[in-house]
Each structure stands twice: as C-alpha cells, then as structure tokens.
Amino acid sequence: MSEEKKMGPGATLVATVIAFLVVTAVFYGLDHFIMSIQGLPLNMDLTPAS
Amino acid sequence: MNLFNKVMVFSVGLTLVFTLVANLLPQVEGEAPVEKQVDIASLTMDDFVAMGESLFANKGTCTLCHKPPPLGRAPDIEGVDMVAVSVKRLADPRYQGGATDAAGYILESMVDPGNFVVAGWGKKGSNDTESPMPAIDKAPIQLSAMEMDAIIAWLQAKDGNEVTVSLPSPEAAAQVADASGAESGSAPMAAATAEEALTKYACTGCHSLDSNEALVGPGLLNVGGRMTPEQIRQSIVDPNAVLSEGFAAAMPTDFATKMTVSELELIVGRLAEKKQ
Amino acid sequence: MIDKNPGLSFWNRYKVSIWIFFLLMLTAGVIGASQGFSAEGSGVSERIAPIGRVHIAGQPFVEFEGASGESQEPELVAAPRPTRKDYPDIGVSSRALVWILAQMHLFFGALVLAVPLFVLVIELTGVITGDDRYDDMAHEFMKISLVGFSITAIIGGSLALALFALYPDLMAYLMHVFGAQWLVYAGLFFLESFFLYTYYYGWNAFRYGNKKWLHLTLGLMLNASGLTIMVLANSWATFMMAPSGVNEVGAVVGNIWEVMKGPLWNPINLHRFIANIAFGGAVVGAYAAFKFLSTRDPKLRAHYDWMGYTSNFIAILAFLPLPFAGYWLMAEIYAYSQQMGITAMGGILAWLFIVQAVLIGTILLAGNFYLWSGMSRTEGSVRYQWLIKYIAVVLVISFLIWVTPHTLILSAREMAAMGGSHHHILGPLGIMPAKNVAVNLMLVVTFLSFQIYRRSDKVATVSWAPAGNALMVAIYAVAIVNIIFAGVYYGYFTNTVYKVGSSVMQVASTLVVIIAGIVIDSLMFRNARTLPSHWGKISDRSQYALFALPIAFTWLMGLMGYVRSSVKTHWHVYTVMKDNSPENYIPTIGYAGNMITLVTLLFLVCVLFMFWVANLSSTRQSRPEELEGSVG
Numbered sequence: 001m002s003e004e005k006k007m008g009p010g011a012t013l014v015a016t017v018i019a020f021l022v023v024t025a026v027f028y029g030l031d032h033f034i035m036s037i038q039g040l041p042l043n044m045d046l047t048p049a050s
Numbered sequence: 051m052n053l054f055n056k057v058m059v060f061s062v063g064l065t066l067v068f069t070l071v072a073n074l075l076p077q078v079e080g081e082a083p084v085e086k087q088v089d090i091a092s093l094t095m096d097d098f099v100a101m102g103e104s105l106f107a108n109k110g111t112c113t114l115c116h117k118p119p120p121l122g123r124a125p126d127i128e129g130v131d132m133v134a135v136s137v138k139r140l141a142d143p144r145y146q147g148g149a150t151d152a153a154g155y156i157l158e159s160m161v162d163p164g165n166f167v168v169a170g171w172g173k174k175g176s177n178d179t180e181s182p183m184p185a186i187d188k189a190p191i192q193l194s195a196m197e198m199d200a201i202i203a204w205l206q207a208k209d210g211n212e213v214t215v216s217l218p219s220p221e222a223a224a225q226v227a228d229a230s231g232a233e234s235g236s237a238p239m240a241a242a243t244a245e246e247a248l249t250k251y252a253c254t255g256c257h258s259l260d261s262n263e264a265l266v267g268p269g270l271l272n273v274g275g276r277m278t279p280e281q282i283r284q285s286i287v288d289p290n291a292v293l294s295e296g297f298a299a300a301m302p303t304d305f306a307t308k309m310t311v312s313e314l315e316l317i318v319g320r321l322a323e324k325k326q
Numbered sequence: 327m328i329d330k331n332p333g334l335s336f337w338n339r340y341k342v343s344i345w346i347f348f349l350l351m352l353t354a355g356v357i358g359a360s361q362g363f364s365a366e367g368s369g370v371s372e373r374i375a376p377i378g379r380v381h382i383a384g385q386p387f388v389e390f391e392g393a394s395g396e397s398q399e400p401e402l403v404a405a406p407r408p409t410r411k412d413y414p415d416i417g418v419s420s421r422a423l424v425w426i427l428a429q430m431h432l433f434f435g436a437l438v439l440a441v442p443l444f445v446l447v448i449e450l451t452g453v454i455t456g457d458d459r460y461d462d463m464a465h466e467f468m469k470i471s472l473v474g475f476s477i478t479a480i481i482g483g484s485l486a487l488a489l490f491a492l493y494p495d496l497m498a499y500l501m502h503v504f505g506a507q508w509l510v511y512a513g514l515f516f517l518e519s520f521f522l523y524t525y526y527y528g529w530n531a532f533r534y535g536n537k538k539w540l541h542l543t544l545g546l547m548l549n550a551s552g553l554t555i556m557v558l559a560n561s562w563a564t565f566m567m568a569p570s571g572v573n574e575v576g577a578v579v580g581n582i583w584e585v586m587k588g589p590l591w592n593p594i595n596l597h598r599f600i601a602n603i604a605f606g607g608a609v610v611g612a613y614a615a616f617k618f619l620s621t622r623d624p625k626l627r628a629h630y631d632w633m634g635y636t637s638n639f640i641a642i643l644a645f646l647p648l649p650f651a652g653y654w655l656m657a658e659i660y661a662y663s664q665q666m667g668i669t670a671m672g673g674i675l676a677w678l679f680i681v682q683a684v685l686i687g688t689i690l691l692a693g694n695f696y697l698w699s700g701m702s703r704t705e706g707s708v709r710y711q712w713l714i715k716y717i718a719v720v721l722v723i724s725f726l727i728w729v730t731p732h733t734l735i736l737s738a739r740e741m742a743a744m745g746g747s748h749h750h751i752l753g754p755l756g757i758m759p760a761k762n763v764a765v766n767l768m769l770v771v772t773f774l775s776f777q778i779y780r781r782s783d784k785v786a787t788v789s790w791a792p793a794g795n796a797l798m799v800a801i802y803a804v805a806i807v808n809i810i811f812a813g814v815y816y817g818y819f820t821n822t823v824y825k826v827g828s829s830v831m832q833v834a835s836t837l838v839v840i841i842a843g844i845v846i847d848s849l850m851f852r853n854a855r856t857l858p859s860h861w862g863k864i865s866d867r868s869q870y871a872l873f874a875l876p877i878a879f880t881w882l883m884g885l886m887g888y889v890r891s892s893v894k895t896h897w898h899v900y901t902v903m904k905d906n907s908p909e910n911y912i913p914t915i916g917y918a919g920n921m922i923t924l925v926t927l928l929f930l931v932c933v934l935f936m937f938w939v940a941n942l943s944s945t946r947q948s949r950p951e952e953l954e955g956s957v958g
Binding site for chain 1: 792793799800803804805808827828831834835838
C-alpha cells in the first residue's frame with residue numbers, strides 16, 4: 001500500500017482539516033438552501049421557533 | 051437434511067416470522083361507516099348529543115387531526131370549551147365570516163374551514179390564510195346537515211353550555227332524506243355548455259355579457275376583441291394579475307380550483323367569440 | 327471483477343455511441359407519438375397543464391384552437407352506486423380471491439419487467455467490455471425468468487376474470503372511464519411477446535458484430551413495451567386512489583390523458599419501477615445462491631458466486647433510493663388528501679409500519695451481511711474489516727429505534743395503562759424525527775458497506791488519494807452529524823412544520839453521501855491497481871442472505887399493496903364510487919399478514935416451478951438402451 005502515500009503526514013493532516021471545513025460549509029449552505037426553498041429559516045442560535 | 055429442504059425451511063421459517071410479527075401487533079379493523087337510520091320520533095336531546103360525540107370520533111374522522119396537544123395536527127377541540135372559543139373567534143378582527151353566534155361559527159368551520167384559520171394551523175406556506183381541513187359536508191366525509199347539528203349539540207353540551215341547535219324535526223328529516231335521495235341525480239355536474247357554465251359560476255352577476263356597461267366588473271360585449279383567449283383564461287384563473295382600469299380586485303380568485311378544465315375552456319371559448 | 331479487460335476499440339466505441347444515439351431518437355419518437363396519440367387534435371398541452379400555470383406572464387402562450395367543447399364532451403354518466411346485493415356472493419371471500427390473484431400478478435409482473443431491464447444493461451456491459459461472461463450471465467437471467475411471462479399472463483387473465491365476475495359494477499365503470507385504453511394494452515401485450523421471443527431465442531443467432539446491436543435493440547423494445555404496459559396498469563390503480571378527469575359524481579369530463587394523469591400516477595410509476603428492479607435482482611439472486619450451494623465444482627461455484635453477487639448488487643443499489651421515491655409518493659398522497667395520508671401514517675394502518683421496519687431491517691441486515699461475507703473474496707479487504715463492527719452497531723441501534731412504536735390512535739384504557747399518550751421512555755424515541763434519523767443512518771452505513779466492499783480489491787494510484795479519502799471521511803462525518811442534528815434539534819424543539827422541513831435536510835444529506843461516494847470513488851480508482859479476487863471463495867452461510875432478500879422483498883411488496891389499497895377505506899374509487907360490498911372494511915394487520923404469507927408461499931412455489939422448467943431445457947435424458955448397455 002506504499003503507493004497510497006504520495007503526500008506527507010503533514011500534508012495529509014492539512015488536507016483532512018481543509019476537507020472538514022469545506023464539507024461543513026457545503027452542508028451548511030445546503031441546509032440553508034433546503035430550508036429556504038420551503039420558506040423556513042435555519043435558526044443557528046438554537047432558539048426554538050414556536 | 052438435503053439442501054433443498056434446508057433452503058425451504060429457512061424461507062418458510064422467515065415468512066412465518068413476519069407473519070408472527072403481524073399477528074402480535076394490536077389487531078384493529080377499519081370499519082366502513084354504516085348509514086344509520088335515525089328514528090326521529092323517539093330521539094331525545096341526550097341521544098342527539100351522544101350521536102354527535104360518536105360522529106365526531108367515528109364517521110366524521112375529526113379525531114384524526116383534532117387531538118389534545120402535542121399530538122394534534124389541528125387545534126384541540128375536546129379539551130377546550132368550544133362555545134367560549136367561538137365567541138372569542140367571532141370578536142377577532144381577522145374573522146371575515148358571516149356567523150353571529152357560536153353554533154353558527156362552528157357550523158361555518160365545518161362547511162367552509164378556510165373562513166377563519168386559527169393562527170399557526172394554516173396550510174404550510176400560506177401564512178394562515180388557507181386551511182388544510184376538508185369541507186366535511188363534501189366527499190369523502192359527507193356529513194349531512196343533521197349530523198353536523200348533532201356534532202354542534204355535543205360540542206355545546208360537553209362543557210355544560212346550553213344546547214341551541216334544535217332537534218331535527220320530522221320535516222327536516224324528510225328534507226334530509228329527499229336531499230340524499232336526489233343526490234344521485236342532481237349532485238353538481240360539470241356544465242356541458244358555455245351557458246350552463248356561465249350560470250353555474252354566476253358570472254353574469256357582475257359582468258354584463260351583451261353590453262359594455264360596467265356592473266361590478268367590466269362588460270364583456272366585445273371582450274374577444276380586446277383580449278386573446280390566453281388573456282381571458284388568465285383573467286379567470288388569476289383575476290388580480292391584470293386589473294382593468296378603474297376596477298377593484300373584487301372577482302373571486304378560486305375559479306382555478308372550482309372549475310373543471312372543460313368548463314374553463316367552454317367559458318373562454320364563448321368569450322373569445324365575442325368580438326363585434 | 328473484470329480480470330481481462332481488452333479495452334474498447336475505436337470501432338466499438340463508435341458503435342456504442344451510434345447505438346445510444348439511436349436509442350435517444352427512439353425515445354423521442356415514442357414520446358412524440360404518445361403525445362400525438364393523446365392529443366386527439368385538441369390543444370392538449372393547455373388542457374392538461376395545471377390551470378394555475380397556464381397564465382404565467384412572459385411565457386409564450388400555447389396556440390388556442392377555439393373551444394367547440396360540446397362535440398368532444400361525451401354524455402355525462404355518474405359512477406354507479408351498487409348496493410350490497412349487486413355484489414355476487416360465491417361463498418368464499420371475493421376480496422381474498424382478488425387479493426391473491428392481484429398480488430400474484432404484481433409479483434410476476436414486477437419480476438418479468440425488471441429482469442429484461444438489467445439483462446439489457448448487463449448485455450451492454452458485456453459488449454462494452456468485450457467480456458463474454460457478462461453475455462452468458464445475461465442470457466442465463468433471461469432463461470430462468472422466461473416462464474414468468476406466461477405465468478404473469480395466465481394470472482393476469484384470471485385476475486381480470488375474477489374482477490369482472492365479482493365486482494361487475496366497478497369494472498363496468500372503469501371500462502367506461504378508460505374506454506378504448508384496453509385495446510392499446512392488448513396491442514402492447516402482443517408487441518411485448520414478439521420482442522420477448524425474438525430477444526430470447528435470437529440470443530445466439532445475433533451474438534456478435536452488427537447483429538448484436540440488432541439484438542440489443544430488440545431488448546430495448548422489449549423493455550419499452552413492458553414499461554408502457556406497467557404505466558398503463560398503474561393508471562388504473564392511481565385512478566382508484568385519486569381520481570382525475572372526472573367530476574364529483576364520477577362522470578367523465580376529461581379525455582383519457584387527463585384520466586390517466588392523476589396526482590399519484592408518476593410517484594407510483596417511479597416507485598414501482600425502482601422497486602421492481604430491486605425485487606427482480608433479489609429473486610434471481612436466490613437462484614444463483616441455490617446453484618452455488620448445490621455444486622462443489624470450483625468453476626461453477628465461481629460462476630454462481632459472481633451471479634449471486636451481481637444480483638445482490640442490483641437489488642441493494644435499486645433499494646437504496648427506494649425510500650426517497652416512497653417519501654415523494656407519501657408527500658403527494660398528503661398533498662392530494664391529508665385525510666388519506668393520515669389514514670395511512672397515523673390511523674389504524676400505523677402499526678403496519680412496525681412490520682415494514684422489521685422487513686426493511688431484515689433486508690438491510692441481510693444485504694450488509696452478504697457484502698461483509700463477500701469481502702473474504704479478496705486479500706485487500708483487511709484494510710477495511712475493522713469498520714464492519716461499527717457499521718453493525720449503528721445498524722442494530724437504528725433498527726431498534728425504528729421499530730419503537732410511535733404515535734398511534736389509542737383507546738382511553740390503553741392510555742391509562744401507559745400513563746399518558748406516550749410512554750415516558752419510548753415516547754421520545756417513537757416519534758417520526760427519531761425514526762428519520764434511524765432510517766437515514768441505516769442507509770448511510772449500508773452505502774458505507776457497499777463502498778468498502780467495492781474498494782476492497784483495489785488500490786488507488788492517483789496522487790491525490792489521501793486527500794480524496796479525507797474528503798470522503800469528512801462527508802460521512804458531517805452528513806451523519808447533520809442527520810442527527812436535524813432530527814434532534816428540529817424534531818424535538820420546534821413545531822411540526824420544522825419537523826417536516828428538516829426531514830428534507832436529512833434525506834439530502836444521505837443523497838449527498840451516496841452521490842459523492844460514487845463520484846469520488848469512480849475518479850479515485852481510475853487506473854487503480856486491482857488485487858486478486860477469488861470468486862467462489864465465500865462462506866455457504868452467506869448464501870442464506872440471498873434467500874432472505876427475496877422472501878423479505880416479496881413480503882414487503884405484499885404489505886405495501888395492503889396499505890396502498892386500504893387507504894381508499896370504503897371507496898372503490900376514492901370520493902367517487904363507494905364500496906358497498908360485504909368486505910368494504912380495512913382488515914386487521916394479522917389477517918393481512920396471513921394473506922401476505924399465503925401469497926408469498928404461492929409465489930415461492932411458482933418461482934420454483936419457473937426455475938425447474940428453466941433447468942429442464944438444459945437437461946437431456948440418455949437413450950434407455952445406451953443406459954442398459956452401460957449398466958449391463
């Protein structure tokens with residue numbers, strides 16, 4: 001499996017962190033989009049809308 | 051045990067497991083509503099109220115949605131005094147209906163639920179202007195006027211209020227019977243001609259067809275010359291999209307849901323011919 | 327799984343694209359023709375367009391052709407109102423008889439619709455890869471389902487007979503509403519038979535070169551006629567659930583297209599189409615598993631292992647999007663009639679979804695177990711084996727949450743016994759948001775099983791593989807967090823509108839995982855180094871998963887048929903024609919379960935017969951005297 005490691009450990013860590021940040025941002029945008037097309041807000045301040 | 055038997059035992063055994071699960075669950079049968087023959091002569095108000103309670107839970111299917119919070123998909127009814135609530139609703143500035151007392155309000159809520167939508171319970175996205183409730187005098191529930199009266203009687207009686215609806219008189223019962231007997235023949239049919247359609251939707255109540263005189267709405271004598279058929283169709287299904295100069299938005303906006311497609315086409319076709 | 331891939335020659339590539347072009351033209355032609363058929367010379371597109379959309383400003387308006395409405399209007403005849411004595415009494419339950427025949431017809435119809443569909447795809451794969459094993463397997467799939475076409479037709483005929491004899495008024499009304507449509511149906515049936523026999527018996531005659539493309543076209547036409555038959559038949563079922571093209575009393579006011587195109591037609595079409603593929607894959611998988619177990623020959627075992635794997639692959643892949651199609655169907659049912667939706671999901675039928683959960687749980691556990699067992703075929707799987715126990719834990723916990731009973735209509739006595747309308751511990755787990763979390767997590771981890779299985783015989787060679795892996799891990803992690811967050815936060819702390827709204831978020835998260843997984847892996851494992859796999863090297867026990875799948879699928883189909891038909895309650899045609907037969911009530915879940923078991927076992931017997939006949943064709947008895955000679 002040596003050919004799998006073409007990036008150093010540091011680079012892999014950076015890639016992981018970036019991947020998580022990007023994916024989180026994408027999902028946040030997706031959630032916003034999905035709620036907005038249904039005419040609902042996405043409350044991130046955790047105050048339940050009644 | 052040979053392979054075939056092993057596979058069969060496995061397959062049939064698995065099938066029986068599923069059968070067992072189905073048989074372990076509570077066994078409920080969904081009875082079809084039975085048309086009850088009510089003996090008017092011997093009916094007391096207590097019977098009438100009991101009949102209303104039964105209708106509420108069974109034939110009326112009200113309890114599917116009207117349940118105590120937080121279960122309900124519609125406002126709670128059993129847990130509150132509906133007479134007091136109705137009086138409050140009638141005083142609400144948002145109330146647009148024509149009822150003057152609690153019984154009238156309750157009846158109106160049953161046959162025309164969109165008339166007053168309780169805040170928070172409207173159709174999703176309609177901002178409480180549309181009610182998700184079906185009109186219960188129409189299919190599939192189809193309660194008769196007498197049955198709705200029975201429900202009102204129960205709603206009044208259950209919280210100790212005075213029952214204001216009267217027991218069905220023999221004449222009323224006879225009328226109900228007539229209506230249901232005639233139902234097969236005279237139930238709303240789709241109009242077959244343009245004239246029938248124009249009458250059915252009472253177009254001539256506001257529009258003059260043979261002059262350009264303005265009644266409530268513009269005259270339609272040469273409407274086919276002023277507008278294309280597409281514009282006519284738009285003016286019927288969405289009357290407020292383009293308003294004729296000098297007219298207020300007074301035309302009903304629900305023709306799109308009331309008319310059948312063929313009725314709409316009949317009307318549009320007839321108006322489009324009016325070119326002069 | 328493709329050890330020898332000779333690649334695609336330029337000429338082959340050229341032919342593939344020509345064929346696909348031809349296919350597109352054909353599709354366009356069929357769509358055009360069907361519109362021409364339904365138009366009947368009137369401005370059909372404006373008549374079928376939802377009224378509210380006709381007038382959108384700025385859009386080009388459809389040419390208006392004047393309304394000479396009277397001439398098109400047939401005389402208005404209301405739906406019949408049969409009384410109880412109008413239903414013939416034959417001594418046994420009419421409903422049970424029709425139930426059995428209809429369900430058997432659906433089982434076989436689903437099977438013979440699905441098999442040609444994936445046979446065609448496998449055959450095309452064989453042409454593209456140049457690997458004859460695909461072609462042989464496709465041929466074998468056709469062979470074992472061939473008798474199914476006749477069985478479908480025989481049962482279908484019996485069903486029609488039973489319906490006309492036992493429900494004359496309903497059938498007369500439906501014939502009146504659908505008019506000449508049955509002629510089209512019968513015509514299509516002849517077309518399908520023609521293409522079926524030329525496709526199957528021409529297999530070896532049109533095997534290579536240009537003739538192969540002729541053969542593929544025959545297969546395509548077989549599928550086209552079969553699918554058209556399905557959507558026509560679906561329109562009858564959806565008309566009975568949500569009638570369109572008729573007025574309040576059932577008189578026909580629209581043309582045949584308006585009658586067919588009811589609000590539930592397309593959701594049912596999609597749902598049945600996908601489910602048929604999953605069902606067909608599961609049934610032929612059982613055949614492969616039985617053949618695998620009944621031989622010790624390593625070559626045959628390798629062949630049938632591969633066949634079983636492919637069948638399972640088809641079944642699970644088609645199964646994954648099925649909940650979303652079901653979600654659409656249920657949403658359309660709610661939009662059509664809230665009352666009908668509640669009858670299905672919250673009324674007396676609600677317990678049924680516990681049984682459904684048991685069945686889907688069985689399917690997912692069996693499918694996952696088979697994938698994990700299959701990882702023993704390749705040495706590369708050790709890299710992923712540690713994940714299996716976590717997947718198993720998530721599956722089991724989610725399954726338990728799913729079968730927790732939720733909001734039901736309780737009697738006062740039951741409520742008192744439980745101390746409220748909800749159990750204090752089970753209550754919070756029993757409501758829909760918790761179940762949505764569980765279902766979505768089960769789908770996500772099943773896809774994970776699938777993905778690690780696909781990866782287990784490959785080593786990525788692209789330079790960005792670690793980054794790609796990091797991205798995939800991040801997508802899984804964030805999607806799972808998002809599914810749980812949406813379920814818990816919106817499900818428990820806000821009102822109903824948000825619960826429904828946030829369930830879309832969960833579904834979208836699951837879809838993102840599936841789509842991203844397929845895209846990333848197909849890019850990352852391009853030109854990957856493949857590790858050796860050993861077909862046939864799989865435990866005998868794993869094959870029982872391939873028997874569990876079709877049994878659970880068959881039972882599940884029967885169960886969903888029960889709910890689909892029951893939501894009409896006491897109506898033949900909802901709101902239009904009342905059911906006044908002695909059996910116009912919804913039977914209990916136990917009774918339905920017994921009926922479903924009966925039809926499942928009947929189906930099992932018929933399928934065994936079908937497989938037996940298929941094997942007869944390749945069996946040849948020796949001449950008696952030769953046998954005597956060899957013995958003597």
